[in-house]
Amino acid sequence: MSETATPLWEVFIRARNGLSHKHAGSIHAADAEMALQAARDVYTRRGEGQSIWVARSSDIIASDPVDKDMLFEPTASKIYRHPTFYDIPDDVGNM
Amino acid sequence: MYSQGLIGADGKTHEDEAFLNAFQARIDAEQKIEPNDPMPQGYRKTLIRQISQHAHSEIIGMQPEGNWISRAPTLRRKAALLAKVQDEGGHGLYLYSAAETLGVSREEVTDQLLSGAAKYSSIFNYPALTWADIGAIGWLVDGAAIMNQIVLCRCSYGPYARAMIRICKEESFHQRQGYEIMIALCNGSDEQKELAQDALNRFWWPSLMMFGPPEGDSVHSSQSMIWKIKRFSNDDLRDKFINATVPQAEHLGLTIPDPDLKWNEQKQGYDHGDIDWNEFWRVVKGDGICNRDRLKKRRKVHRNGAWVREAALAFASKHAAQQTADAQIAAE
Ligand SMILES: [Fe+2]
Ligand SMILES: [Fe+2]
Numbered sequence: 001m002s003e004t005a006t007p008l009w010e011v012f013i014r015a016r017n018g019l020s021h022k023h024a025g026s027i028h029a030a031d032a033e034m035a036l037q038a039a040r041d042v043y044t045r046r047g048e049g050q051s052i053w054v055a056r057s058s059d060i061i062a063s064d065p066v067d068k069d070m071l072f073e074p075t076a077s078k079i080y081r082h083p084t085f086y087d088i089p090d091d092v093g094n095m
Numbered sequence: 096m097y098s099q100g101l102i103g104a105d106g107k108t109h110e111d112e113a114f115l116n117a118f119q120a121r122i123d124a125e126q127k128i129e130p131n132d133p134m135p136q137g138y139r140k141t142l143i144r145q146i147s148q149h150a151h152s153e154i155i156g157m158q159p160e161g162n163w164i165s166r167a168p169t170l171r172r173k174a175a176l177l178a179k180v181q182d183e184g185g186h187g188l189y190l191y192s193a194a195e196t197l198g199v200s201r202e203e204v205t206d207q208l209l210s211g212a213a214k215y216s217s218i219f220n221y222p223a224l225t226w227a228d229i230g231a232i233g234w235l236v237d238g239a240a241i242m243n244q245i246v247l248c249r250c251s252y253g254p255y256a257r258a259m260i261r262i263c264k265e266e267s268f269h270q271r272q273g274y275e276i277m278i279a280l281c282n283g284s285d286e287q288k289e290l291a292q293d294a295l296n297r298f299w300w301p302s303l304m305m306f307g308p309p310e311g312d313s314v315h316s317s318q319s320m321i322w323k324i325k326r327f328s329n330d331d332l333r334d335k336f337i338n339a340t341v342p343q344a345e346h347l348g349l350t351i352p353d354p355d356l357k358w359n360e361q362k363q364g365y366d367h368g369d370i371d372w373n374e375f376w377r378v379v380k381g382d383g384i385c386n387r388d389r390l391k392k393r394r395k396v397h398r399n400g401a402w403v404r405e406a407a408l409a410f411a412s413k414h415a416a417q418q419t420a421d422a423q424i425a426a427e
Binding site for chain 2: 004005006008025026027028029030031032034036041042045046052053054062064065
């Protein structure tokens with residue numbers, strides 16, 4: 001295994017205009033242009049996409065699962081951020 | 096294409112009880128495990144092994160069919176076969192990516208395949224001798240793979256489950272194009288029908304072996320089941336496959352090459368004859384008809400592609416600035 005590793009890229013695909021790009025998977029490629037071509041071959045063989053983004057996996061900064069409670073738990077108690085928290089009489093109709 | 100009959104899994108793990116209990120509670124609550132989540136070493140190792148074996152099977156599985164692309168009888172069949180083989184390559188790539196999320200590199204797993212250390216599905220060590228074999232492979236081999244893979248869509252490991260969902264969407268075309276080839280042959284001349292029967296005769300038993308050997312009653316207490324990597328026993332899935340496939344063979348007017356195959360009213364399913372597990376192990380251990388050829392070819396292709404990988408990397412490092420510009424354009 002004397003070979004240099006070929007960089008890893010994350011692939012994001014916009015299924016059609018009006019939707020946002022969504023993570024589809026990853027791909028190995030030497031550079032951005034080849035990553036786009038490979039992503040097109042591997043992830044859009046059946047009209048799955050209108051547009052592709054690729055980003056080097058090493059450039060993605062991810063939150064640590066260990067911090068999950070610290071980051072996301074506080075929102076659980078803030079139920080007043082949801083519309084159902086507020087009482088509106090039925091006869092007012094939809095709001 | 097395959098992974099149910101995981102060969103040589105080792106679920107042994109050494110974490111403390113509190114850690115394992117917390118992990119098991121998540122599994123029991125049907126929570127998906129994601130790459131950076133804490134997980135037992137045994138879980139990680141089992142998955143790396145299973146997912147990479149599965150990926151290798153897709154890649155080696157391109158060979159028996161790829162061999163027939165240039166000899167397909169019509170342009171329609173050629174286009175379909177080309178697309179199918181390309182899909183299998185794609186399946187291999189989705190799966191390698193899923194394995195890599197567990198901390199193994201693409202180069203490592205590729206090396207394991209090329210050195211012969213890693214296993215892949217025994218089915219691909221059988222040759223595709225006639226055009227009818229292409230029909231039988233799509234119908235039976237992809238059919239058996241679908242049985243396995245549908246269940247794997249619910250595997251507890253997120254990236255594996257997601258790869259399987261994508262793969263399952265593509266497999267249905269594979270099986271249908273194979274069955275259509277069988278229909279055409281069975282509606283053809285006596286000679287063509289004979290070809291179809293001969294392909295079924297050779298691929299039936301190896302297809303049943305794809306599900307792996309019977310595990311006995313211990314399977315429900317096996318580590319893979321407890322961790323919800325696996326959800327059905329090999330025998331359960333094999334029975335499902337047989338029950339689905341026998342009527343399809345009848346529709347073609349072909350005979351399943353098993354004199355002991357009988358409908359069992361009580362279990363509402365078929366009983367089948369004994370499977371030759373000695374043959375299975377012989378093929379797994381390297382003594383199938385095509386084992387040597389398959390690896391030889393894979394090594395040769397890898398070697399012949401080395402200069403391309405090197406040139407691409409050299410170009411990339413020289414044009415790092417250019418690359419940044421390309422990425423910007425791509426993001427528009
Ligand atoms: Fe496949
Ligand atoms: Fe397939």
